Amino acid sequence: xxxxxxxxxxxxxxxxxxxxxxxxxxxxxxxxxxxxxxxxxxxxxxxxxxxxxxxxxxxxxxxxxxxxxxxxxxxxxxxxxxxxxxxxxxxxxxxxxxxxxxxxxxxxxxxxxxxxxxxxxxxxxxxxxxxxxxxxxxxxxxxxxxxxxxxxxxxxxxxxxxxxxxxxxxxxxxxxxxxxxxxxxxxxxxxxxxxxxxxxxxxxxxxxxxxxxxxxxxxxxxxxxxxxxxxxxxxxxxxxxxxxxxxxxxxxxxxxxxxxxxxxxxxxxxxxxxxxxxxxxxxxxxxxxxxxxxxxxxxxxxxxxxxxxxxxxxxxxxxxxxxxxxxxxxxxxxxxxxxxxxxxxxxxxxxxxxxxxxxxxxxxxxxxxxxxxxxxxxxxxxxxxxxxxxxxxxxxxxxxxxxxxxxxxxxxxxxxxxxxxxxxxxxxxxxxxxxxxxxxxxxxxxxxxxxxxxxxxxxxxxxxxxxxxxxxxxxxxxxxxxxxxxxxxxxxxxxxxxxxxxxxxxxxxxxxxxx
Numbered sequence: 132x133x134x135x136x137x138x139x140x141x142x143x144x145x146x147x148x149x150x151x152x153x154x155x156x157x158x159x160x161x162x163x164x165x166x167x168x169x170x171x172x173x174x175x176x177x178x179x180x181x182x183x184x185x186x187x188x189x190x191x192x193x194x195x196x197x198x199x200x201x202x203x204x205x206x207x208x209x210x211x212x213x214x215x216x217x218x219x220x221x222x223x224x225x226x227x228x229x230x231x232x233x234x235x236x237x238x239x240x241x242x243x244x245x246x247x248x249x250x251x252x253x254x255x256x257x258x259x260x261x262x263x264x265x266x267x268x269x270x271x272x273x274x275x276x277x278x279x280x281x282x283x284x285x286x287x288x289x290x291x292x293x294x295x296x297x298x299x300x301x302x303x304x305x306x307x308x309x310x311x312x313x314x315x316x317x318x319x320x321x322x323x324x325x326x327x328x329x330x331x332x333x334x335x336x337x338x339x340x341x342x343x344x345x346x347x348x349x350x351x352x353x354x355x356x357x358x359x360x361x362x363x364x365x366x367x368x369x370x371x372x373x374x375x376x377x378x379x380x381x382x383x384x385x386x387x388x389x390x391x392x393x394x395x396x397x398x399x400x401x402x403x404x405x406x407x408x409x410x411x412x413x414x415x416x417x418x419x420x421x422x423x424x425x426x427x428x429x430x431x432x433x434x435x436x437x438x439x440x441x442x443x444x445x446x447x448x449x450x451x452x453x454x455x456x457x458x459x460x461x462x463x464x465x466x467x468x469x470x471x472x473x474x475x476x477x478x479x480x481x482x483x484x485x486x487x488x489x490x491x492x493x494x495x496x497x498x499x500x501x502x503x504x505x506x507x508x509x510x511x512x513x514x515x516x517x518x519x520x521x522x523x524x525x526x527x528x529x530x531x532x533x534x535x536x537x538x539x540x541x542x543x544x545x546x547x548x549x550x551x552x553x554x555x556x557x558x559x560x561x562x563x564x565x566x567x568x569x570x571x572x573x574x575x576x577x578x579x580x581x582x583x584x585x586x587x588x589x590x591x592x593x594x595x596x597x598x599x600x601x602x603x604x605x606x607x608x609x610x611x612x613x614x615x616x617x618x619x620x621x622x623x624x625x626x627x628x629x630x631x632x633x634x635x636x637x638x639x640x641x642x643x644x645x646x
Contacts, residue, residue: 134221134228137235138214139258140206141251143472144386144427146258148235151211152198153218160192164215166199169207169424178240179216186244186291190223205469207424209239210249213268216240216291217298226295230302235259238270238288246288248272250392253385256280266301268294276394279385327367330542334533338365341524341635343546346372347553348569348614350607351458351480351519353443356526358490362483365526366439369481370406371543373436374551380435383475387431405436411445419453420474425465430457431474443484444511451516454480458519461571482520484512521570521607522635549618556617569614574606581613586626594633608632 136151162176176197183190197215199206214236220226237255239247252273259267260283268286269277277285286301288294300306329339338354338361345352346369354362376384381401388397409418409429420428429438440446457463457476465472487505491497500508517523557568560580566572572580583591595605612624612632621628 132222132224134218134231136214136218136221136231137259137264138211138237139235139255140204140208140210141254141390142204142470143425143474144254144383144390144431145473146251146254147201147204148258148262149204149206149211150200151214151218152200153215153222154196154198155193155219155222156196158194160194162195162197164197164199166197166202167205168199169205171209172199172206172211175209175212175215175240178212178242179219181242182212182216182240182244182291183220185242188220188225188291190219190225193223195219195222208249208251209247210237210251210255212240213238213246213288213291213294217294220295226298227302230298233264234266234268234286234298235264236268236288238268238273240291244291246270246290246294250394251390252276253279253389253394256283256285257386259283268297275398276385276389279382327364328371328543329368329546330540332361332364332368333536333540334529335361335365335526338524338526339541339546341522342369343372343550344611344614344618344635345369345479345481345522346546346550347618348521348557348611349479349567350521350570350611350614352482352522352524353517353520354481354483354524354526355486356483357494357528358485360526360528362526363439363441366408366437366441366481366483367406368543369479370404370437372547372550373404373479374547374554375402376404376435384434384436387427387434387475391426391432393432405433406439407433407436408439408441411440411442413446413450415447415449415453418450419457419463420465420472421467425467425469425472427474428463430454430463430476430478433478434475435477436479438478438480440480440482443482444508448511448513451511452513455515455519480520518601518603519607521611523637524635553614553617556620569610569617572610572613577606577609581609582623583609583612583629584623584625587612587624587629590626590629590633594629594637598633598637600636604636608636611635 132155134153138149138151139146140149164173164176217226217231217236221228221231237249237252239249241247248270252269253276256267256277257280260280266284266286267277268288271287271289274285274287286297297306341352342365356362385397388394407429416422416428418429420426420431458480461477463474463476486492487498487500487508489499492500492505612628615628615631616624
């Protein structure tokens, strides 16, 4: 007999429907699987044999052929165990084939018949909905993840026998939906967990101003300063002044974490923007994604949030250079033999570094580094990468009077309210377009959305030659000035806005172009 069962495979963060065909006929007993399969999929037949036997199901020895199509897509992972087992049982006549129609199945089977959780469930459920299916059977530990998708009935699979009984009860309309823990849905309304508040940072007015501008327009920022000046603390605090994710953004980010098997990290803080801070020993695949079975890297795990690179000069040069394209295009494209994988990478990059090996340059009274040592240290950061930093702020060592001051500092909640107000201005401006923030304004739309007053335009022209700006640097100054103007409620960009933007753009020259 012949049967067919629907399942899915993850490619990038998208999912493609896969059909599992099973044919059982008389002949020499055998179990063959075809369809461009990886080793873990081929090993499924041993798991399925044992799972069916240990579930108390006895099958007559026959020739079993299983095909997974489309055949031009390489199948990998353990998600096919459950659909293959059900397809075989349906082909044997143990399950009516009509009971399996219109349902997508996914899950790994253990030797005793238990249905184990698997990664990538969320993209699979979304693919099922797009394909017109309304029922999905997933491992019970993946139910919360699957429930994010509206308009889909989720059948929780605990073991093979329970799934068979569940399918029959659902088909006969005798299945009653059990109350499954709704912890994820409750988490949607939770406030952001403030691990580091700006109120704990004393003084550093220039740094706080730069952080607020960066958060308001989603601009990249580089912090230069001596050890212990508060760079890391400020970067962590930036995450606390970012508005929560929208439902659409949260769903897109959840897909990334689902594919990597890290959905548990997002479950309780579904609306919080991610803050990723990889160690400087991270590999190229760790930052950009990849591997034998390609998976997203830190760039994608920080999607719609903050990627913080502390001790920037300690990162391997290839790791830093791989950032250049994603910072412009807001996505990662990995080309592999098995296909091309697209991962989102719309990040706000915050980096921190010491200006020299000892950390005290340009204070020549304290800096012990030679000119050659300083140049080697700074040349670890390429000019193209430096050019992609919208703001560059010098973080000075705080003085004792600031640290011991009794006057309370402004909290993250107060700053976040202003950031949200500024971002609402941007949302109204860009309504009906794909642009969300000032940092994303294309060059062709500069005249439309970045109107400059004559004095501001004149200052910008003078600075272009004096600072030897690139075209990218020129437009980034305008984008930052647009954000500063929005923070003040100004329709036009004036001279003061341009002046402040140039200030944050030109601080790096004090370090890189010294005599």
